[in-house]
Amino acid sequence: MKVAILGGGVIGVTSAWYLAQAGHEVTVIDRQPGPALETSFANAGEISPGYASPWAAPGIPAKAARWLFMQHAPLIVRPRPDAAMLRWIAAMLGNCNARAYAVNKRRMVRLAEFSRDRLIALRQFTGIHYDERSLGTLQLFREQKQLDGIGKDVKVLEADGVPFEVLDRAGCLAAEPGLANSAVPIAGGLRLPHDETGDCFKFTNALMALAAERGVTFLWNRGIDRLVAEGGRITHVATDAGDVVADAYLVAMGSYSPLLLAPLGIRLPVYPVKGYSITAPILDESRAPVSTLLDESYKVAITRLGDRIRVGGMAELSGYSKDLPPARRRTLEYSVGSLFPQAGDLAGATFWSGLRPMTPDSTPVIGATKLPNLFLNTGHGTLGWTMACGSGHVIADLIGGRRPEIETGDLSIARYA
Incomplete structure (x- = not known):
């Protein structure tokens, strides 16, 4: 499956890694010249x-x-x-x-603990520093x-x-x-x-390089204009350098996610x-x-x-x-x-x-939307670094039609319906 990820911060790059590991053809699009240059750049590190x-x-x-x-x-x-x-x-x-x-703390800890375990496994598998x-x-x-x-x-x-x-x-x-x-x-x-502690910027850049070696395409300096929907599905991403077409689309644009989703009639409370x-x-x-x-x-x-x-x-x-x-x-x-x-x-x-x-409940929004080929991985607040690997692993499972290793039903945007 071809998957387009919108956003090249730690959430977008970890999502790309796990999707590529699952065998998908992945393209990451971001307006910046490289990964982790916005909220992921100089966070607290814990x-x-x-x-x-x-x-x-x-x-x-x-x-x-x-x-x-x-x-x-x-x-x-x-x-x-x-x-x-x-x-x-x-x-x-x-x-x-x-x-x-x-309720909110329990589901946050569930995802964060799973994410810490996935980070340890990733470190052992790749030797990343x-x-x-x-x-x-x-x-x-x-x-x-x-x-x-x-x-x-x-x-x-x-x-x-x-x-x-x-x-x-x-x-x-x-x-x-x-x-x-x-x-x-x-x-x-x-x-x-x-x-644990660690430099999120260094991690994201190192993982980007590893993902690129495994076939992930990164389109930097690409302004994302809009998501185009026809017939109840997303057909392409319109960028300032042309359209990008995929089978599934993942929005991982942090605070800018609601602005992209609003024209589609999706109100994301981020x-x-x-x-x-x-x-x-x-x-x-x-x-x-x-x-x-x-x-x-x-x-x-x-x-x-x-x-x-x-x-x-x-x-x-x-x-x-x-x-x-x-x-x-x-x-x-x-x-x-x-x-x-x-x-x-x-x-x-x-x-x-x-x-x-x-988000108002501090829990990220991870999962499907009302459009069957549009997915979200955003809204992590202060815990994007803490939850990145777990969120990337979960969304790769959901996009690929597999059952995640942890409960995710209460993480989707449906909880705000």
């Missing part, structure tokens, strides 16, 4: 299945109201006349209850009330059999020795020892939630993180990537803006600088922003 949690949770509306007035706010809203933003916020608030949280480490993730709580509030997450981890450790301050320092140089109060932490990162060269390894630390107070992830420290986080609702306000950089610098002082060259760090494709 592969954290156990921390796959919905943003919509009990208590979030009250927390969000407080965050808006913090100096180093994890949430920023730039009001704009945007009906899509308002619909997304309303739907997200509708998921801020205990029942929805439990991407500054990978398998040293776990530490969620750090500066305040006791944060530590006291982890009960609902622990219950889900226990139910799904995910190993975890609840640590006191000494345990946090044992996991991340660089914290010994910090003056920040540390109430404790929740550590997932099986989590909205761009902007995140920021800085990447700093390490100055002192003894002060640097050894893996990933999640700073719960500021919703910032601090990750060791080879000889660099990647610091990423925040959630900004500002449409498709990609500007780089200095205040966002100061928040990232404050988080890493207070926890790992003098570990990295913050003055020499690069500053970046990306648009995370978020």
Whole structure:
């Protein structure tokens, strides 16, 4: 079968790999000159299945109201006349209850755990390298009330059999020795020892090269104008360099997926939630993180990537803006600088922003649509890197007519009907 994939980020490239492995003839189309140059380029770097949690949770509306007035706010809203933003916020608030949280987290962890296993298998099969480490993730709580509030997450981890450790301050320092140089109060932490880290950009480029060796065609610098449907099916992709015809079409365009699907009468509730990162060269390894630390107070992830420290986080609702306000950089610098002082060259760090494709329930949209040859693999939010291999494996099975190894019925767009 000929399959055209729209989007060359980590989701599109992993989908291409697994489709090619299944024997399909695959073409990837992207407007950029190479893979992973948008949201996949400089994300936080953690592969954290156990921390796959919905943003919509009990208590979030009250927390969000407080965050808006913090100096180093994890949430920023730039009001704009945007009906899509308002619909997304309303739907997200509708998921801020205990029942929805439990349902959403369980299916997110299911996909994320499967994805981590697929990544390990892929690494063993190909020998691929991407500054990978398998040293776990530490969620750090500066305040006791944060530590006291982890009960609902622990219950889900226990139910799904995910190993975890609840640590006191000494345990946090044992996991991340660089914290010994910090003056920040540390109430404790929740550590997932099986989590991993790695550079998503390096991974996607390396996998693209391997996929190309196996016959996948990559069409870079191709603007995608529209999907053309006739007779209830997609007939071709119209691009700025001509049409591309296939038997099946997969939309993996992240935050831009809803814009492509709207003319087909498909309303995909994905909205761009902007995140920021800085990447700093390490100055002192003894002060640097050894893996990933999640700073719960500021919703910032601090990750060791080879000889660099990647610091990423925040959630900004500002449409498709990609500007780089200095205040966002100061928040990232404050988080890493207070926890790992003098570990990295913050003055020499690069500053970046990306648009995370978020659904109101934080679960990606993977599966078929009302058009029989049109499929979706998008809406992964902050977890595209964590869920990439599992999502690619699942969609390759669904397109090929095979039954996936995990339950996927609750991942499709039909859940929003």
